[in-house]
Amino acid sequence: MSQSVRALTGLIALLALSGATRAEKTIDVGLQAGGTLSWVTFAIQRYGIDKQLGFTLNATTYASKDATRVALRSGAAQVVVDDFIEVTLLRQKNFPVSAVYPFSLLAGGIVVPQSSDIRAVADLKGKTLGATSLTDKTLLILRAYTKATAGFDVQDASKVVSVSSPLMEQFMNRGEIQAGIPFWHHTARMVAGGTFRQLISSGDLLKGLGLPQTVPLLYLIARTDTDPTTLGLFVKAVRLAEDRMKADDSFWPAMLDANLYVLPDRGQLPALRTQWAAGLPTHWTTADLNATLLLTRKMIAVAGPDVVGLTRLDTRAFNTSYQP
Structure with a gap:
């Protein structure tokens, strides 16, 4: 094969490789x-x-x-x-x-201590509730749920305070909040530890509002x-x-x-x-x-x-x- 043919063959191969990369x-x-x-x-x-x-x-x-x-x-x-x-x-x-x-x-839900006297969502009235922010989606859904099923807006009838999700367990253990809305993975860990229980899931809140549980x-x-x-x-x-x-x-x-x-x-x-x-x-x-x-x-x-x-x-x- 001549040198020019080899060069041409190499150029074609290089162009093909370049095109494949692109x-x-x-x-x-x-x-x-x-x-x-x-x-x-x-x-x-x-x-x-x-x-x-x-x-x-x-x-x-x-x-x-x-x-x-x-x-x-x-x-x-x-x-x-x-x-x-x-x-x-x-x-x-x-x-x-x-x-x-x-x-x-929408996963997770409302968590309370295992020994809490809060047995239903209506029992949150007058309690201190921890949420990651006032714009937390589960908190907003809870507000709509309590207004529709219990006759009050939990934002007005309870004290809602901002607590980071990883700290909710400590705040509840110290009694500074009586319920919390942690991120779903913290909910799973807290409940798995046996010291806490889920009061209601986000899916059940949605169901109570007449919506699918799979939003x-x-x-x-x-x-x-x-x-x-x-x-x-x-x-x-x-x-x-x-x-x-x-x-x-x-x-x-x-x-x-x-x-x-x-x-x-x-x-x-x-x-x-x-x-x-x-x-x-x-x-x-x-x-x-x-x-x-x-x-x-x-x-x-x-x-x-x-x-x-x-x-x-x-x-x-x-x-x-x-x-x-």
Whole structure:
């Protein structure tokens, strides 16, 4: 073979390699430190699901939820997890994003000490209740529930104080609050320890308001300029990873060893795992979107648009076409 033919052959091979590199499907995912999306992306990469589906997952961890929102707005991240209120707010500010698939249902609930005389939601009247913030979604749902079923707004008839989720156990042990609304994973751990019990679940609060118990709270929120084929593959990878996580006992210690969650008492891992699985969505339809719309209306009716953060939910911010 002549030198010129060899050179031409090498050039063709180089161009082919370059074209293949450009054609490679990649997606940039923003993770909140300590968030459960990091568990799922860890599983996707651990099992090689992204490679099996023909794309590359690039995951970047950010220190806070606000940081992931900045990353999404700037384009540094193409996909993050956030709630149904935030996606509407982003759209109202003309950011090109949409909620493409539910990531987690409204989970957790109201927790009280095992020995508490609080036996029903109506017993919260006059008590001190801890919540992570006055805009906490479960607190807003509880307000609508007590107004509809017990004749009072728990925000007015009780004392609601701001307490970080990890500290609620200590505050209840000291008697500074009589009930709390921790994050779902702290709820699972507190109840598993035997010292606390769940007064009512978020699902039962929803049921009491005439809504399905499977209303999504968190969504995969993607920039609308993300390649739709790659985005669809990522959504599928999430579902496949969740199925593997549910079945694989070895995954959970590995996830903890990777420092993706701090669990001092690993004896509580089964409870954490069970509660996580209970919060996984199994479908994404217009009925789910309508339930979210009705829930938002109930929250606005009881708390007002200033507390909820918007006057109405923009259903155009949601895309039900991505079905894994």
